[in-house]
Amino acid sequence: MSSPTPMPEQVADRLAIRDLVDAYAHLADRRDAQGQAALFTDDARVAVYDGEPDTTEPVQVLNGRDELAEAFGSLRNYDRTTHFNGQCTVTVDGDGATGETYCLAHHLWVEEGQRTLMVMSIRYQDTFVRQGGRWFFAERRLITDWVDRRPSTA
Template identity: 55%
Template structure:
């Protein structure tokens, strides 16, 4: 393998991790339109409960407009969110296509009548990436929810 190919693969893997991290950051700074812009024009999000008895998503959003609306509807009621990405692995990388998997813990704060609640949720993302005009984007993001914990949050 030539050093040019290795350098390109390194650059691609770095750009894919930047994309994954940009998604989490934009959620936390409430830039939902910016999150949607990280998808290819006909990108897709499929949300799964993590229930092993079903392989069917509970929600599917297609296209940037629908993704933006869906992300806004899901996150707008949280006072604050904090997404922490853990391991992120590029599984396949070939030309302008790639797949990967990322583990995340999302912390979300709600405030109902002055009672703040912290919800922590584990998430596993299975991603299909595409490079469009030199920029890596999500072609599809499968969000697989894991376990969730809720507790009162001290002031």
């Protein structure tokens, strides 16, 4: 049995949420910390995990746009970043939604004269809310599945 065909408004909501997810990555790579923070509700929460949330405590918790903007600004420590978003599942329920997005986050910098590349395999587990006709992140759980750090050549 196939799943029911989504209604046009559900498709539009899912596309808008995917645009939000992709805007987050784009703004991260452009070092626009304020722009990233503006994608979140005023009282948003971001929890960072090094492993599964049901088996570990967050290593960092950020609350509100000011804390988020400050944390997002730390990407300026890298010479370049590139975030590749992969599969994204979203379930919409009225003005709320949940979803999970896979991301490979590439970070490049020079350390002690050596160009270094770090690739992080990340899963974002998100709660979204529609406010004023726009979708925002209300809560984001960033789960690091693995990290690969190595010397890199130009």
